[in-house]
Amino acid sequence: xxxxxxxxxxxxxxxxxxxxxxxxxxxxxxxxxxxxxxxxxxxxxxxxxxxxxxxxxxxxxxxxxxxxxxxxxxxxxxxxxxxxxxxxxxxxxxxxxxxxxxxxxxxxxxxxxxxxxxxxxxxxxxxxxxxxxxxxxxxxxxxxxxxxxxxxxxxxxxxxxxxxxxxxxxxxxxxxxxxxxxxxxxxxxxxxxxxxxxxxxxxxxxxxxxxxxxxxxxxxxxxxxxxxxxxxxxxxxxxxxxxxxxxxxxxxxxxxxxxxxxxxxxxxxxxxxxxxxxxxxxxxxxxxxxxxxxxxxxxxxxxxxxx
Amino acid sequence: xxxxxxxxxxxxxxxxxxxxxxxxxxxxxxxxxxxxxxxxxxxxxxxxxxxxxxxxxxxxxxxxxxxxxxxxxxxxxxxxxxxxxxxxxxxxxxxxxxxxxxxxxxxxxxxxxxxxxxxxxxxxxxxxxxxxxxxxxxxxxxxxxxxxxxxxxxxxxxxxxxxxxxxxxxxxxxxxxxxxxxxxxxxxxxxxxxxxxxxxxxxxxxxxxxxxxxxxxxxxxxxxxxxxxxxxxxxxxxxxxxxxxxxxxxxxxxxxxxxxxxxxxxxxx
Numbered sequence: 001x002x003x004x005x006x007x008x009x010x011x012x013x014x015x016x017x018x019x020x021x022x023x024x025x026x027x028x029x030x031x032x033x034x035x036x037x038x039x040x041x042x043x044x045x046x047x048x049x050x051x052x053x054x055x056x057x058x059x060x061x062x063x064x065x066x067x068x069x070x071x072x073x074x075x076x077x078x079x080x081x082x083x084x085x086x087x088x089x090x091x092x093x094x095x096x097x098x099x100x101x102x103x104x105x106x107x108x109x110x111x112x113x114x115x116x117x118x119x120x121x122x123x124x125x126x127x128x129x130x131x132x133x134x135x136x137x138x139x140x141x142x143x144x145x146x147x148x149x150x151x152x153x154x155x156x157x158x159x160x161x162x163x164x165x166x167x168x169x170x171x172x173x174x175x176x177x178x179x180x181x182x183x184x185x186x187x188x189x190x191x192x193x194x195x196x197x198x199x200x201x202x203x204x205x206x207x208x209x210x211x212x213x214x215x216x217x218x219x220x221x222x223x224x225x226x227x228x229x230x231x232x233x234x235x236x237x238x239x240x241x242x243x244x245x246x247x248x249x250x251x252x253x254x255x256x257x258x259x260x261x262x263x264x265x266x267x268x269x270x271x272x273x274x275x276x277x278x279x280x281x282x283x284x285x286x287x288x289x290x291x292x293x294x295x296x297x298x299x300x301x302x303x304x305x306x307x
Numbered sequence: 308x309x310x311x312x313x314x315x316x317x318x319x320x321x322x323x324x325x326x327x328x329x330x331x332x333x334x335x336x337x338x339x340x341x342x343x344x345x346x347x348x349x350x351x352x353x354x355x356x357x358x359x360x361x362x363x364x365x366x367x368x369x370x371x372x373x374x375x376x377x378x379x380x381x382x383x384x385x386x387x388x389x390x391x392x393x394x395x396x397x398x399x400x401x402x403x404x405x406x407x408x409x410x411x412x413x414x415x416x417x418x419x420x421x422x423x424x425x426x427x428x429x430x431x432x433x434x435x436x437x438x439x440x441x442x443x444x445x446x447x448x449x450x451x452x453x454x455x456x457x458x459x460x461x462x463x464x465x466x467x468x469x470x471x472x473x474x475x476x477x478x479x480x481x482x483x484x485x486x487x488x489x490x491x492x493x494x495x496x497x498x499x500x501x502x503x504x505x506x507x508x509x510x511x512x513x514x515x516x517x518x519x520x521x522x523x524x525x526x527x528x529x530x531x532x533x534x535x536x537x538x539x540x541x542x543x544x545x546x547x548x549x550x551x552x553x554x555x556x557x558x559x560x561x562x563x564x565x566x567x568x569x570x571x572x573x574x575x576x
Binding site (some may be wrong): 017048152153154155156157160161164165167168169170172173174175176178179182276284 | 357359377379380383384388389391395396397398399400404407409410411412415416418420421422423424425466467470471493523
């Protein structure tokens with residue numbers, strides 16, 4: 001049971017990353033292959049402050065949020081003017097640079113990383129796995145709620161417009177450059193917030209945990225579930241996050257399996273499992289409509305029993 | 308003072324001179340057409356006015372303020388709105404949401420306002436409904452923009468450009484690809500908008516369409532203005548005829564067509 005909860009926390013952290021990544025990749029349509037680096041920035045700052053300054057876990061959450069957000073703001077402002085394909089490559093580069101910084105700057109503990117990160121506590125009680133899961137779920141709910149809210153704002157509509165056609169968006173007055181940066185910043189900040197949970201949960205952070213491959217995995221989860229939708233982001237993280245735990249053999253060939261799934265998905269269902277317009281969503285819609293129709297019909301027009 | 312002043316604007320792309328010291332004024336309420344053969348610099352001129360490209364030299368003044376080298380978003384908020392030669396809808400949004408976003412004005416410009424919910428702006432909704440009505444898109448309001456046909460997309464382009472009550476409307480080849488049948492309703496729509504007092508600048512590949520609508524015509528050839536005057540004046544100008552036909556003079560019947568008819572209609576390309 002306890003093991004299931006550990007898996008649960010991992011999956012929830014992945015879900016926070018996919019939902020936050022969705023803001024940039026799904027809503028604005030800008031590729032970002034550095035999400036795990038921002039996650040790492042949050043985790044590292046949380047780790048450094050809780051080990052060296054004995055900062056409370058609850059304070060490291062906003063701290064991680066802010067540091068990753070600032071990093072996203074600066075790096076986004078530099079790179080987001082690039083066209084999509086160049087931006088993709090640039091974010092890959094950013095991920096490597098950030099990991100290198102973790103590795104070589106003494107402040108971040110060098111190649112060994114940071115160990116013995118203290119367990120958080122609440123009302124005098126140290127965190128167990130259940131507490132980690134609870135805090136993780138609250139964070140996930142928060143990120144989902146903010147995403148949902150954004151979808152209904154002018155800002156959210158502007159992001160969709162940028163995704164659909166950047167030139168047209170600027171012609172109707174959308175400040176394209178700054179909105180891209182804001183979305184990127186927010187996405188990075190949320191990833192950083194997830195990092196503040198990850199660090200004490202594993203009690204150690206090492207540079208390799210935040211590599212480019214992790215960013216690819218998060219993006220793969222998002223594409224698998226359905227780019228641009230919150231439900232897709234969450235579902236992708238839950239399925240691909242839990243799969244290696246459910247099937248041992250997948251765990252050994254994790255990257256191979258993910259790669260294969262991604263290729264098949266992009267070939268046959270590029271909108272993702274439950275993305276807008278996917279087979280599954282269409283079927284569900286049709287089924288509910290059919291049910292509703294039948295129910296309505298049933299009340300007015302009972303089927304004839306005899307001919 | 309003219310509403311929009313184009314003051315000896317030159318645009319160079321590397322060694323190519325796309326616009327050569329182009330100068331003209333646009334007064335409030337005027338309808339000016341810019342015509343010219345392919346590659347004459349019409350769209351470049353538009354892009355310079357809309358803030359997409361920065362002129363290599365020269366000035367553009369809007370309501371007396373220099374705006375050359377500004378950006379499209381800023382020009383849009385100043386009241387210079389454009390349509391595109393190839394329709395550029397927000398394909399995943401509904402027709403109504405396309406127009407609504409374009410009508411949002413400050414709601415998309417200021418981040419603080421942009422973070423407000425979209426559902427709560429009543430006067431905006433009324434204006435959007437009115438616009439959809441004017442442009443004949445009411446029936447399609449709930450459909451995705453990607454489902455519209457070419458005629459519908461043209462109308463959507465215009466509805467979106469009109470959405471924020473612009474001061475100048477820049478129409479970039481609105482008749483392109485629309486077919487003969489769509490031409491008259493489109494002309495009616497544009498004329499109607501102009502008659503309500505809007506200043507219109509129309510770039511058109513299709514001469515007859517432009518001449519029939521405008522009160523002034525500017526003819527561009529190889530980046531320079533070769534004629535400027537009333538449609539009547541331009542139609543009889545030797546240099547214009549030469550630019551279109553590639554030789555001086557020319558007998559009757561070689562003139563640019565006056566009325567949109569037959570296979571000459573846009574969509575030929």
